Amino acid sequence: MIFNEAIASDSARNAEAHGPQGHGAFCRDYEREIWALVVAAGRGERMGAPVNKVFLGVAGVPVLVRTLLAFERHPGIHGIALVYGPGEAEICQRFLREFGISKVEIMAEGGATRQQSVARGLGIMPRVRGVLVHDGARCMVTPEVISRCIDGVADHGSAVAAVPVKDTVKMVADGQVTETLDRTALWAMQTPQAFRYSELAAAYERAEREGWQTTDDAAVMEKAGHRVRLCAGDENNFKLTTPEDLLRAEGLLGGARMRIGLGYDAHKLTEGRKLILGGVEVPHEWGLLGHSDADVLAHAVMDALLGAAKLGDIGKLFPDSDERYRGISSLKLMREVGELLRRAGYEIGNVDATIIAQRPKLAPYREAMEKNMAEALDVDENRISVKATTTEKMGFAGREEGIAAEAAALITGGKS
Numbered sequence: 001m002i003f004n005e006a007i008a009s010d011s012a013r014n015a016e017a018h019g020p021q022g023h024g025a026f027c028r029d030y031e032r033e034i035w036a037l038v039v040a041a042g043r044g045e046r047m048g049a050p051v052n053k054v055f056l057g058v059a060g061v062p063v064l065v066r067t068l069l070a071f072e073r074h075p076g077i078h079g080i081a082l083v084y085g086p087g088e089a090e091i092c093q094r095f096l097r098e099f100g101i102s103k104v105e106i107m108a109e110g111g112a113t114r115q116q117s118v119a120r121g122l123g124i125m126p127r128v129r130g131v132l133v134h135d136g137a138r139c140m141v142t143p144e145v146i147s148r149c150i151d152g153v154a155d156h157g158s159a160v161a162a163v164p165v166k167d168t169v170k171m172v173a174d175g176q177v178t179e180t181l182d183r184t185a186l187w188a189m190q191t192p193q194a195f196r197y198s199e200l201a202a203a204y205e206r207a208e209r210e211g212w213q214t215t216d217d218a219a220v221m222e223k224a225g226h227r228v229r230l231c232a233g234d235e236n237n238f239k240l241t242t243p244e245d246l247l248r249a250e251g252l253l254g255g256a257r258m259r260i261g262l263g264y265d266a267h268k269l270t271e272g273r274k275l276i277l278g279g280v281e282v283p284h285e286w287g288l289l290g291h292s293d294a295d296v297l298a299h300a301v302m303d304a305l306l307g308a309a310k311l312g313d314i315g316k317l318f319p320d321s322d323e324r325y326r327g328i329s330s331l332k333l334m335r336e337v338g339e340l341l342r343r344a345g346y347e348i349g350n351v352d353a354t355i356i357a358q359r360p361k362l363a364p365y366r367e368a369m370e371k372n373m374a375e376a377l378d379v380d381e382n383r384i385s386v387k388a389t390t391t392e393k394m395g396f397a398g399r400e401e402g403i404a405a406e407a408a409a410l411i412t413g414g415k416s
C-alpha cells in the first residue's frame with residue numbers, strides 16, 4: 001500500500017505509483033487503469049449517531065467496509081483511493097486488515113465539504129484512465145451499477161449513476177408552491193460518478209481555485225463545460241443519510257442474510273487424558289482421545305459456524321495430520337474460526353449446543369464453557385448457550401465409551 005498523504009508533483013506521483021523506472025514486470029501502466037475514489041470524510045450529522053455514519057454496522061458489517069468490498073470484488077476496478085475523516089485513519093486501516101481489503105492503495109484525509117474531500121483524493125491518486133467517485137455512505141452499490149459506470153466512462157468519458165424521480169416535485173417558497181416541475185425531465189443523482197481522471201482532476205482544480213460550491217462531481221464537470229452522461233443506477237443504491245435509511249438497509253441486508261449451520265462431533269473416552277469441554281477442564285477419571293485437546297463441544301460449535309458460512313469444517317481447516325495442532329487448545333482454533341467469519345463479513349447471531357454424556361454431571365461447568373467460547377469468538381455471552389443431556393445409558397454415550405456434542409449456529413451478513 002502507498003498510504004501517502006501528499007505527493008509533491010505529478011511526475012513524482014506517478015514515479016511513486018509506478019515504482020522505479022525500468023522494472024519491467026513491476027511497472028504498472030496507471031493510464032490504463034480504472035480506480036474508485038471512495039469519500040468517507042463526512043460527519044453524518046443527519047444520521048445523528050455518535051460516530052461517523054460510515055462506521056455504523058448494517059447486518060453486522062460496517063457501512064464503509066460494505067462499500068469498499070463492492071469495489072474490491074469488482075474485477076474492473078484496479079485500485080481504490082480512500083478519503084477518511086480527521087482522526088479516522090487508524091480505524092479505516094484496521095478495517096482494511098480485518099476484512100482483507102487489498103485494493104486500497106492510497107489514503108488521504110478529507111476536507112470540510114464533500115467537494116474538498118474529492119479534490120484531496122484526486123490530488124494524491126495516480127493519473128489513472130478513469131475514476132469512479134463514490135460515497136462511502138452508499139454501501140448497497142451493486143456490481144451491475146459499477147460495471148455500467150466503467151463501461152460508460154470507457155465509451156463516452158462519463159457515466160453518472162442516476163434514477164428517475166418517482167414523486168411529483170414542486171418548487172416551494174415560504175411554504176407555498178411556486179411551480180410544479182416536469183417530472184419526466186428529473187433524475188436523482190447517485191454515485192458512482194465516473195469520469196476520465198484527467199478531466200475530472202482539472203475540473204476539481206478549477207472548482208477549488210474559483211470557489212465553486214457543488215454537491216456532486218457531475219456538477220463540477222458541468223460547470224467546467226463538459227457534457228455529463230447518465231447511466232442506470234439502482235433504487236437500493238441509496239445514500240445512508242438518516243436513521244430511516246439505516247433501518248431500510250438493515251431490512252434489505254439483515255434478515256435476508258441469515259444462515260444456519262449444524263455441527264456434530266464425538267470422541268472416545270480414555271484413561272490418562274484430561275476432559276476438556278468448552279475450554280473447561282472438567283474433573284473426571286477419563287478424558288477424551290484426539291489429536292488436539294479433543295474438546296468435542298468446541299469442535300461441534302466450530303463446525304456449526306463454519307457450515308453456516310460455507311467455509312468448510314475443522315477437519316479441512318485444522319487437519320489431524322498437521323503436527324501444529326497436536327494437543328492444541330480448541331479454543332485457539334475457535335478464535336481463528338471467529339476471525340474467518342468476521343473476514344467473510346459474518347456476524348454470529350447465536351449458537352446453541354448440547355453435550356451428550358452419561359457422566360460426569362456437567363451443569364456446574366456450563367456457564368464457564370459459555371464464557372470461554374464467547375470470549376474466543378469475541379461475542380457477548382448471551383449469544384452462546386450450552387446444555388447437557390444423558391442418553392439414559394443407551395448407546396456409546398450411555399455406555400460411557402465416548403462423549404458427543406451437537407450445535408446449531410445462526411449467522412448474519414456475509415459479503416455476497
Ligand SMILES: Nc1ccn([C@@H]2O[C@H](COP(=O)(O)OP(=O)(O)OP(=O)(O)O)[C@@H](O)[C@H]2O)c(=O)n1
Nearest residue numbers: 039040041042043044045046112113117136137
Ligand atoms: N466533508 C465531507 C463531507 C462528506 N463526505 C462524504 O461524502 C458522502 C456523501 O455525503 P453525506 O451523505 O452528505 O455525508 P455527511 O456529510 O457525512 O452527512 P451529513 O451531511 O448529514 O453530515 C459521504 O460518504 C461522506 O462521508 C466527505 O468525504 N467529506
Ligand SMILES: C[C@](O)(CO)[C@H](O)COP(=O)(O)O
Nearest residue numbers: 114135189190191215216239
Ligand atoms: C453525490 C451525491 O451523493 C449525489 O446524490 C450527493 O449530491 C451528496 O450530497 P450531500 O449533500 O453530501 O448529501
